[in-house]
Amino acid sequence: MTRPVPWIPSVLYGAVLLGGLYYAAIGPGPGVRSAGFAGLLCALTVLDAREWPVASGAVFAPGAVFALRAVLLGAVAALDPSGLSRVLFVLLPFLAFFVWGRTVSVVLGAGCVAALAGVFTVRVPHWEVRAEYISDLLMFALGVVLAIAMAAVAVREQQARARLEGTLAQVAELSAARERNRLARDIHDSLGHHLTAIGIQLEKAEAFASLDAAGSAQAVAHARWSANRALDEVRASVRTLGPEAGSGPAGLGRALTDLVHHLDGGSGRITLEVSGTERRPLLVLYRAAQEGLTNACRHSGATQIRVDVAYEEQGAVLRVADNGGGFGTAEEGFGLAGLRERLRLAGGSVLRSSATGTVLTVRVPW
Template identity: 55%
Template sequence: MASTRPVPWVSPLLCLAVLAGGAYYALVDAGPSFRLTAFAALLLLLIGIDAVERHIPAAVLLLTRTGLYVAVNTLDDSGIARALFVLVPFTAYFTFGRRTAIVLGTACVAALPVLFTLRVPGWQTRAEHVSDVVMFALGIVLAITMAAVAVREREARVRLEGIMHEVEALSAAQERNRLAREIHDSLGHHLTAIAVQLEKADAFADLDPSGAREAVGNARWSADRALTEVRQSVRTLGQRPFRLTDALTDLIDHLDGLTISLDVTGEEEGRPLTSLTALYRAAQEALTNACRHSGATNVRLSLAYQDTGATLTIADNGQGFPLHKAPAGIGLRGMRDRIALLDGSLDLASGPTGTTISIRVPW
């Protein structure tokens, strides 16, 4: 089947131009005639073929068009109709490729001098005929060039659409990963904190009612905080300016079972929100792991704001673990991924006396 041309308007537009020019010449020269009627009918037939070209086999379509171009030229006394032959290599380019188009274009250019030799003796010395050959050759070259540009533009558009689909898929995957990290780092931490606080409240309900009530209050705070963060992540609600130091202080105040200290140096004002959020999520994950796995009783957080970036160090006195058996869960991996997206670094050290995580993010 014939391929769909990127510029389908070229052929019918040229046919209409030839019809207008040839008809004007015929009317001025000899008036209405059967030749003029046949000339116009063949051109209109060519335009009709353009409308149904996709339903005609490519080779048949090319031969049919070429035969009609020859027929139109035999009925045309003005010489305007020979411009139709530029459509032979032009349309062939889209179906048969560049080489075939060049061969057909060369044949068309060569045919005109042969025709002049047979019908116009001494045409080589007549400027108008030599000019006709040169202009016809130039038209063929421009037609092939235009076809090449159209094909490349179509191929580029197809490639661009493919790239856009890939970008869309990658963006969707990246967004899924982001949401997974947010859910794990935020909900995972708060659910762990709630579980710890409720266990404490249950254990001390009779022995220390005030401590149990405090634990329930902290669990309620963690639940409220988790709900707020879910709304902010999923619905992207407006929120008050985020301050990492205040968020860490608030987080520490509502964690029981650990003695946590926070040491801050430098100025936080004006720092990128993405970097500050990444540090906060890392601190959440580290404290969750300390509560859940390490058996630590003391955790020390050191946060340093510098001109080029920030450094966060979380050190606990838990039992640690061999580095070659580092936990493979989503928590540590998500922490590394989040920091890597900011071109930051994460160093992990662990042993019998505790675990230390050092995180560096640039601004």
């Protein structure tokens, strides 16, 4: 594991180096031991400054580097007459935490404290009754505890950062998926409807080309209107990337009237009834009307299609009913699934029933 706080060893090495050189300057004076002391600290700094690969020897590589560090620390302590370098041994449990985890770190920290007590026992007679050595041992033990705690905090912070990055990546992926779904709904609800209308009108124009030239020309004009309308909606969809639950054509009643007129082509098969006072245009109702009319014209075989819009106190209700053959056991298609998602985002509901013909009922709160 990469150490999240690689600067801590270097700071300790620098502090001990300055303290040791200062002690030599005011005491015995610089000499060979001081030069060796400084050189070993520089070697330790270089050792901890680089990342050692573990792929070539999954256990041996970090273990070998750690053993080399321990040997160098022992050599520094042997060449340091001031005794300041013993503080560097807190780095052993600190660095072990990042390689082998908490258990090894705690065991190694306890071993370092025990080793210092052993050194005092060998070198200082009756040290256990001398306050300065008891204080040194307690301060070293406290340093070990703080080093392990700092390593634990650093590891948890690193893990939390990794989890946060993973969460942010998931959020970005979900946002992209949501936007793809929105664009797919737009393509289906807008282009799909208008392509269906164009197909119906062109079929009508072809059928009546030799029988009713005026009716055929009117059907072509309606198909052209649907094509232009599809182009306008594509441009509007490209310009806005936000959800469309609360925005829509200016004047839903007028937009629905225009839609029915061009889709019906003057045949009288589709009728529209609007009641109540419109408070604000709702694009989701317009999309619902497109979905209901497209399915009725394409699949139901209906001869009569009725569209009712009622603006009530609590919200708006759209009802598209036809006298066709109903949907039977057919599975719900992408269009209705997309419409349900639109209604969910708008806080509304959609219900499709098939007793005689098909009835699509949509409710949207204000």
